[in-house]
Amino acid sequence: MKRRDFLKGCLISGAAASLGATSKSWAVGSFEGYPDAMGVLVDTTRCIGCRSCEAACNKEQKLPEPDVPFDDTSVFEEKRRTTEKAYTVVNRYETNDGQKPPFRKMQCHHCNEPACLTSCFVNAYTKTKEGAVIYNSKVCVGCRTCMVACPFNIPAYSYSSAFGPVIKKCIFCYHTRLKFGKPPACVEICPREALTFGLRNDLIKLGHERIRATPDRYYDHIYGEKEVGGSSWLYLSRVPAEQIGLDATLGNEPIISNVKEFLGMVPMVLTIWPALFTGFHLLATRGKDHDDAHSNHSEQEDGKK
Amino acid sequence: MKKLIASGEVTVDSLQNSSGRNWTIMEKLFLGLTLPQYIGQALRNPLNWIFAIIFAVGIPIILGRFFFGLSWVTHSSNDYPWGLFLGFGLFGMVPLSSSGFQLGTACVLFGRHDLEPIERLGLLNGLLGYLFAVVFLMIDLGQPWRLPYPMVVSFGPAAVLFLVAWHVSTYLSCQIAEVSTSFFEWIGFPIGIRAIRRITLGLTVAGVILSTLHQGALGALFTYAPGKVHPLWYSSSFQWIHFFVSSIPGGLCMVIAVSTIASKTMSWRFDQRFKDSLDRITISLAKGASMGLATYLTIKLLSIAHDNKWGYIATGYGQWYLVEIMIGVIIPMALFAYAIRRKQMAIIRFSAFLVVIGIFLNRLNTALITFNWKLPYREIPHWREFVISATVYCIYIVVYRFLLYRLPIFYQWRTQEELAPAYATETEKRAPAYAPKIEELASAYATETEADAFRNTETVAS
Numbered sequence: 204m205k206r207r208d209f210l211k212g213c214l215i216s217g218a219a220a221s222l223g224a225t226s227k228s229w230a231v232g233s234f235e236g237y238p239d240a241m242g243v244l245v246d247t248t249r250c251i252g253c254r255s256c257e258a259a260c261n262k263e264q265k266l267p268e269p270d271v272p273f274d275d276t277s278v279f280e281e282k283r284r285t286t287e288k289a290y291t292v293v294n295r296y297e298t299n300d301g302q303k304p305p306f307r308k309m310q311c312h313h314c315n316e317p318a319c320l321t322s323c324f325v326n327a328y329t330k331t332k333e334g335a336v337i338y339n340s341k342v343c344v345g346c347r348t349c350m351v352a353c354p355f356n357i358p359a360y361s362y363s364s365a366f367g368p369v370i371k372k373c374i375f376c377y378h379t380r381l382k383f384g385k386p387p388a389c390v391e392i393c394p395r396e397a398l399t400f401g402l403r404n405d406l407i408k409l410g411h412e413r414i415r416a417t418p419d420r421y422y423d424h425i426y427g428e429k430e431v432g433g434s435s436w437l438y439l440s441r442v443p444a445e446q447i448g449l450d451a452t453l454g455n456e457p458i459i460s461n462v463k464e465f466l467g468m469v470p471m472v473l474t475i476w477p478a479l480f481t482g483f484h485l486l487a488t489r490g491k492d493h494d495d496a497h498s499n500h501s502e503q504e505d506g507k508k
Numbered sequence: 509m510k511k512l513i514a515s516g517e518v519t520v521d522s523l524q525n526s527s528g529r530n531w532t533i534m535e536k537l538f539l540g541l542t543l544p545q546y547i548g549q550a551l552r553n554p555l556n557w558i559f560a561i562i563f564a565v566g567i568p569i570i571l572g573r574f575f576f577g578l579s580w581v582t583h584s585s586n587d588y589p590w591g592l593f594l595g596f597g598l599f600g601m602v603p604l605s606s607s608g609f610q611l612g613t614a615c616v617l618f619g620r621h622d623l624e625p626i627e628r629l630g631l632l633n634g635l636l637g638y639l640f641a642v643v644f645l646m647i648d649l650g651q652p653w654r655l656p657y658p659m660v661v662s663f664g665p666a667a668v669l670f671l672v673a674w675h676v677s678t679y680l681s682c683q684i685a686e687v688s689t690s691f692f693e694w695i696g697f698p699i700g701i702r703a704i705r706r707i708t709l710g711l712t713v714a715g716v717i718l719s720t721l722h723q724g725a726l727g728a729l730f731t732y733a734p735g736k737v738h739p740l741w742y743s744s745s746f747q748w749i750h751f752f753v754s755s756i757p758g759g760l761c762m763v764i765a766v767s768t769i770a771s772k773t774m775s776w777r778f779d780q781r782f783k784d785s786l787d788r789i790t791i792s793l794a795k796g797a798s799m800g801l802a803t804y805l806t807i808k809l810l811s812i813a814h815d816n817k818w819g820y821i822a823t824g825y826g827q828w829y830l831v832e833i834m835i836g837v838i839i840p841m842a843l844f845a846y847a848i849r850r851k852q853m854a855i856i857r858f859s860a861f862l863v864v865i866g867i868f869l870n871r872l873n874t875a876l877i878t879f880n881w882k883l884p885y886r887e888i889p890h891w892r893e894f895v896i897s898a899t900v901y902c903i904y905i906v907v908y909r910f911l912l913y914r915l916p917i918f919y920q921w922r923t924q925e926e927l928a929p930a931y932a933t934e935t936e937k938r939a940p941a942y943a944p945k946i947e948e949l950a951s952a953y954a955t956e957t958e959a960d961a962f963r964n965t966e967t968v969a970s
Contacts, residue, residue, distance in 0.1 A: 286586060322732045324673055325657050326664035342662040345650020347589035348669050352732035359586040360650065365577035368650035450882070453735055461744040462668060465728035468748070469671065469721060476717045480617055484709065488619040 234457075235433060236315035240334030241381065242403035242435040243390055244410055245308055247447060248420055249397035252279060252293055252306035256389035256398070260291045260310075263376055263388035282448065285309060287361040290373040291389060296447045305440060307447040308389070308398070311336060311357045311373035312427060313435035318458035319349035319358060327370075333382065334403060334435040335375035343369055354431055354453050375435070403435055410439050432457030520914070521779070522922035536694065539913060559902050566899025569892050573647060581892040587880055588887040590648075592897045595875035597644025599726060600868045601637045602676075603751065606759030608634020608683050609712075609719040610796075616712040623792060625785045628690055628917045630763050635683040636911075637762075638676060640904040647896060668728045675722035682711050682718065690915040720752060727751025730874055738878035740820050740829045741870075743811035753807060757800035758867040760793045761840075764860035770912060777912065779919035787853055794856045797863060798844040805837050825878055832873055836866015 258273040260266070267288050271278055279295035286292075291310035298304060317336045320328035325342045328349065345368055350358045358372045376387035385391075386400035399406060410425040426438040431453050438449065445451040520531055520540040531540065538546040550556055573581045584591040611630030614620040646652040658664065658673045685704055692700035704711075727748040730737050734744065743750065767786060771778070778786075812818060820826050840859040847855035876887070912918065 284586060318732055322667050322669065322729075324664045324667040324669035325654075325662040326667075327662070339662075342654070342657055343651065344654040344657050345652075346669060347584075347650070348667070348729065348732065350586065350589040351729075351736070354733075354735050356587055360589065362579035362582070362584060363577050365575055365580075368578065450735055458732055458734070459666075461731040461734050462728055464745055465668065465724060465731065465748045466666070468724075472717060472720050476720065477713055480613070480713050480716050481709075484617040484619075484713075487617065 234316055236403060236435075237330075237332045237334065238404070239332060240315075240403045240435055241375075241400065242313070242334055242406045242437060243387070244399040244401070244406040244425075244437045244439065246397050246399070246413070247305050247307050247438060247440040249395045250293070250306040250308065251395055252276065252295055253394065254278075254293055255392050255394060256308055257289060257291055257293060259388040259392035260373070261289070263379065264290055266290070279306075285311075285357050285359050285372065287359045287363075287371040290371065294448060298442050298446050300442070302441070305442065305447055307438070307440070307449075309355075309357075309448075310389070310436070311375070312355055313373075313375055314431060314457070315434060316432040316457035316459060318352040318354060318431070321457075321459040321462070322348045322352035324348070331377060331381075333375075333377070335377040335381050337374045337377045338370055338372065340369040345369075352458060354450065354458060403437075406437055410437055413439060426451075429455040431455070521916070521919050530696075533695070536914065559906060562899055562902050566895050566902070569895050570647065570899060573892075573896065578648075578650065581890060581896060583887055583890045583893070585887065587883055588876070590875055590879075591887070592876070592889045592893045593644045593648035595872045596868065596897055597648075597900065598641045599871035599875050601641040601644070602726060603723060603755035603758040603867050603871070604762040604864060605634045605637025605641070606719055606723060606755040607631075607763045608638075608686070608759075609715040610756065610759050611763070612686065612712040612715050616708055617716075622785075623789055625782050626763060626767065626789045626793075628687075628915075629767060630759075631683065631686045632690070632908075632911060632915075632917055633763055633766055634759070635680070635687045636904060636908050638680050638683065640900060640907075642676065642680070643900055643903075644897075647900070668725050668732070672722050672725045672729070675718045675725065679715065679718040679722065682715050686711055686715070690917060690921075693921040694915050719755075723755045724748035724752040733879075735882065736880050737874060738820075738825055738881040739815070739817050740812065740825060741874045741878055743815065745814065746807055746811040749807055750804070750811070753800060753804045754867060754870060757797040757804065757840075757863050760797040760800065761860035761863035761867075764790055764793055764797075764857060765864050766908075768857045768860070770918065774909070774912065774918075777918045781920060782918050787851075790853060790856060791848055791851065794844050794848055794860065797860070798841060798848070801837050801841045801844075801863070805833070805841070808833065808837075825881065828873070828878070832866065832869050835862060836869060837863075840866070 254273045254276075257269075261269060261273070269288065279293075282294050283289075283292045291308060293306050293308050295304050295306050313330075313334055313336045315330070317328060317330060320326075320330060320336060324346070325344055327339045327343045329337050329339070331337060345360075347360055347370075349370060350356075350360060358370045360370055361368045375381050376385075380387055390398040390400045399409065401409070407425060407428055410428075414421045414423050414425075420441060421439055422441060422443050424444065426440070426444045426449050427434040427436055432455070438444065438447075440447050443451065520536050541549070569581065578584060582591045582593070607630040611623060611627045614623050615627045646655065649655065654661075658670055659677065664670050685707070689701055689704050692698070692704070725748065727750055730742065731744055731747050734742060767790065771786065775783070812821075821829065840862045843855050843859040843862075846852075847859065876889075880887075
């Protein structure tokens with residue numbers, strides 16, 4: 204959490220400096236994930252679109268009955284996204300190379316430096332040391348900035364609820380499984396072993412090993428190894444990432460890097476502006492009858508009474 | 509109202525009525541009219557009937573939103589979390605409310621006393637704009653009753669929205685304090701006026717700091733979505749500067765726009781000082797707005813050059829971008845340049861309206877129209893969303909008008925000392941009472957500016 208700590212540090216030290224207090228500085232550094240963070244390697248070349256992961260997720264997270272049963276493959280006719288009723292969905296993508304169309308499972312990527320977390324003004328999100336990005340619905344105000352911030356369009360909102368709408372998203376089965384070292388429900392159920400659960404660092408090695416062993420089978424890239432600062436969920440595929448609906452233009456900088464220029468400016472304004480503008484005031488009104496001059500005449504009258 | 513004034517009715521602009529009795533609160537609320545007169549003038553105003561129709565439809569829908577949930581009133585979806593309430597209400601109204609800090613800065617910090625007649629309008633415009641931006645926010649938030657959470661329950665200090673929440677709430681308090689001077693005069697509470705006067709400088713400096721930060725922060729909110737905001741409207745380095753700088757002409761032009769509407773509809777409320785100085789002040793504000801627009805245009809182009817996004821100009825979005833820049837920046841700039849020199853007030857006022865429209869367009873483009881440009885579908889807001897937005901905006905206008913009718917914004921509150929001679933010398937028309945006095949004394953202060961002369965006149969007169 205060094206990067207976030209640094210930003211917090213900026214704000215706190217800015218506030219402290221403006222109060223005339225001293226504060227220690229935080230070290231700058233880039234955060235590359237917890238060393239023991241777990242992850243899942245999604246090998247889309249193995250996925251057959253059976254949707255059993257969707258069913259398992261629905262059961263594990265006690266989600267409502269789906270609109271379309273989990274054995275119905277007509278859902279592949281259109282591109283679906285995660286919703287308040289489905290934390291994970293599988294989509295089919297058309298490629299032009301004459302081979303069978305690939306499927307991709309979609310769920311929260313559990314980023315190392317999650318945009319949702321850094322954009323949340325009540326700190327409802329937590330990146331656990333196990334790698335999961337979990338959400339505390341008890342403090343959520345419902346501003347939905349996390350949904351705007353998420354580069355993968357994952358968080359969903361229960362708009363239909365009038366009195367307690369909350370964010371709904373995959374939490375890596377944290378409370379029921381990951382915390383106890385168990386793989387999430389979707390991984391456990393997958394009949395094709397398209398999903399591999401393990402230490403993130405090991406999975407990256409495993410992914411590169413698979414690419415090296417069978418280069419014909421894979422496009423030489425692990426999506427999620429570096430994208431937006433890296434994520435716990437990693438994708439292997441036969442085709443480039445954008446052909447299976449992953450945004451390849453996001454870059455490797457975490458989302459928060461875009462915001463840093465503004466955040467870095469905040470303490471400057473807080474500390475410099477008061478002196479600057481008071482100084483302007485003194486210069487602009489020097490030698491004039493300034494103090495009481497700024498007034499409506501009646502204020503003066505009232506002042507004299 | 510004009511007819512009533514013409515027929516010799518007096519309006520409340522001081523503590524006492526002509527017979528030396530203090531106005532009661534009820535009389536003040538009814539503007540010194542009797543109840544039948546007041547209701548009569550309200551019913552004669554066709555605008556009130558339009559408002560009545562809008563409220564009859566809109567208020568039940570607003571209530572419905574809190575009972576049936578957001579999905580009943582909006583098309584806000586998982587892909588488009590922010591709709592009209594934020595795109596129009598919050599992101600559009602906040603920049604147009606920057607007038608409070610700008611006129612405060614000009615008058616208090618920089619000693620621009622020539623702008624004082626309109627300072628209070630600027631402050632009130634700021635306060636109401638923010639207040640109703642928060643009303644829009646309350647309608648949009650999933651759980652609005654948790655709005656104080658970032659202050660007291662759970663802190664996310666690394667989030668831009670955290671700054672926005674803190675700054676908007678502290679700035680609102682600041683603005684309430686600044687505007688309360690007018691209110692204290694109106695109810696007759698001199699202790700309050702003196703208390704506020706002591707902290708005016710502090711409030712104004714605080715206003716500048718908070719405004720700089722949260723106007724910028726609203727822009728910085730979009731830097732969380734680099735892949736979603738269209739590149740022409742997005743700039744990692746300049747986003748907050750774009751929002752901050754565009755709020756400067758926005759706020760000034762909003763004041764011109766409001767004063768224009770007021771001079772068409774409620775000029776009975778203007779005192780002579782305001783009437784005499786309005787054109788001169790409008791030109792000053794327009795000059796300020798032109799500089800703001802020029803800066804804004806420069807950094808807009810700079811940000812496109814910085815990230816080398818010229819290629820996007822040739823696309824459909826690029827043409828839409830050019831439309832926005834033309835309406836909101838280039839045409840008003842040209843018109844301002846032409847009209848300020850020739851003192852053509854109608855053109856200046858027209859361009860101010862263009863700038864206001866341009867600001868709304870820019871914020872809607874950033875937050876809604878070009879948002880998620882990579883997704884195949886565009887979101888069209890639900891009709892109820894339009895109705896609610898229109899209703900809240902009409903409530904804003906009604907509250908604005910209610911305060912302008914009553915508080916000493918367009919006129920100066922007259923005190924007892926002034927009233928005695930004023931009533932002795934005047935019969936029917938009371939407003940031009942100052943005019944002869946100014947001329948008498950103006951020669952004594954020949955070197956001073958007009959505004960200084962005014963002030964000194966008043967001091968001497970009392």
